[in-house]
Amino acid sequence: MLTANSLTFSRFLLSLPGMLAGRRYQRRKLGRELATLLQVEESRIMLYDSGRAAFAALLQLHGVGPGDEVIVPAFTCVVVPNQVPPSGATLRFVDIERGSLGYDWQLLDMHIRRHTRVVVVPHNFGIACEVPTWLREKHRQVRFVDDAAHGFASRCAGQWLGSYHDGAFFSFEYSKNLTGGIGGFALLPAGAYLPQPALPEASCLDQWRLLATLKAHILSARWPLPGRIAMAAVRRLGLVYRSGDHEVVDGAPHPARELPLLSAVLLRAQLARLPATLAHKQRLVARYQQALAAVPGIRQWHADTDCHWVRYPFALPFHVVDKARLARELGAACGLNIGVWFDDVIHPAGSFRHGYHTGAAPHAEELAATVFNLPVNINLAVDAALERKLQRLQQALHSLLQQQEAAR
Ligand SMILES: Cc1ncc(COP(=O)(O)O)c(C=O)c1O
Structure with missing residues (x-):
């Protein structure tokens, strides 16, 4: 992603x-x-x-x-x-x-x-x-x-x-x-006070893993091939930083730590550019809205213009059994990175259920089976190349909807 x-x-x-x-x-x-x-x-x-x-x-x-x-x-x-x-x-x-x-x-x-x-x-x-x-x-x-x-x-x-x-x-x-x-x-809510406990620091190894993983992610956003190579190398070296299986599969709570130094410097750099970043993302989203509106049957959600979209969601009018596969196919057809958030009521699919029974939240289950999303990322320029990608996305969605219609 x-x-x-x-x-x-x-x-x-x-x-x-x-x-x-x-x-x-x-x-x-x-x-x-x-x-x-x-x-x-x-x-x-x-x-x-x-x-x-x-x-x-x-x-x-x-x-x-x-x-x-x-x-x-x-x-x-x-x-x-x-x-x-x-x-x-x-x-x-x-x-x-x-x-x-x-x-x-x-x-x-x-x-x-x-x-x-x-x-x-x-x-x-x-x-x-x-x-x-x-x-x-x-x-x-x-x-x-x-x-x-x-x-x-x-x-x-x-x-x-x-x-x-x-x-x-x-x-x-x-x-x-x-x-x-x-x-x-x-x-915290206004007037509230919470003592700041002394938390453990992220280890030096963890910060190296973060650095390596993040570098591969950023390269992928701009230059897909070097990004894929960098990510494969990071995986090979066992340096990928992600949530542990004990949290995802077993539902274990996460013990709090301090915000790593690396994270703090990166965040400050992004905060300094926030207005320009938001403006760029709004332009990107406006293009997505227009392009998806031209495909009948695709659902979009309205939000105020001061929404900072993390990704831009859209839904298909039918349930998809293997969302990850369809996201890969659509991505390959148009050249945009298509995401699947959330792929289950409790994301990611296969994670701990906390006693959730299938059927208890029908709307969320329907959304988990139909919603995909587009990247809202400053590394993606709003230019002629984006227009071509969006045209290819429209074509791919049109033919997907036609296939579904024919299969009924
Ligand atoms: C909706 C939502 N809430 C909370 C979190 C947890 O954030 P973090 O990964 O920083 O703990 C996530 C994580 O990805 C999320 O998608």
Whole structure:
């Protein structure tokens, strides 16, 4: 999958000398810059090595414990529910809506019970939403925590995503809006305080693995062949950095660590260019919207213009059994990197189920079988080459839809 959405190869290289300033300095600067951007006090920003660790910190902040229930959207990444069982609380999945990729507020209302303590609010692909006031007032014991992993620097009616509920967690993993390789932060609600514990640092070996993996990702975004060669070499050397099987397959929680120094310098370089990056991504998305609108039967989602899309989703009008294969075929036909998020109600397919029963979230299951996505990446120029790729994508989608029609 094409990642490093806001990082160019030159910026990657130019930011590395910043590591000489040391991790404390770089983390402090990053925290300050995030606070300035989001117009919040610096004490509300808490950096971690991942979005999942930031989520666990928010569960702690809200005093979630045995006897409580945490509601998680049924269209999420497995590492989110993984963080709940260690708190002693129980988990409940609630379906999402086809039209918004977020909750149906009436359905959520029906699922909230006396012991529901936290509701995780999704903002899939970066589409920011706000919990209606009537729902918040009806359930005053509930804290609404934003899963803003896909939506760093998205806005909802002019407000920064994450700043208007009861806290938010963001991700800086490879594939997210800004990438640190890994990383994330919690945005605490106004007035909240969470002591900063002394967390372990990522090991030196892990930072080398991050560096090697990230370099291969960035090369792939710009130059596919050298990128593939670099990735194969990184794999060969056992240097790929990714979530462990114990988290994905066994559902183990993630122990929090500090944000690595490497991640901090890369993130600061991307933050400095954020307005230009957002403008470029908006141009790209506008082209996708136009191109997909010309293929009848393809579903798209509306979002405000100040949405920071992590990838651009579209859905086919029929269920696809092997999404990964179709994504490869469409990608080969058009030359664009087609993604499959989410390929299951609890992504990735084959990951730990946390007691989820098939059929419990029909809308999310339908979305998992129909939604694909396009890269929203500054390494992708809005030029004549993109036009040709989009024309080929249109042709590939047209013939796919015709084949389906004929097979009925
Ligand atoms: C919707 C969503 N929430 C949370 C996360 C977790 O973020 P991280 O990988 O930084 O822990 C992900 C991860 O990929 C995600 O897709």
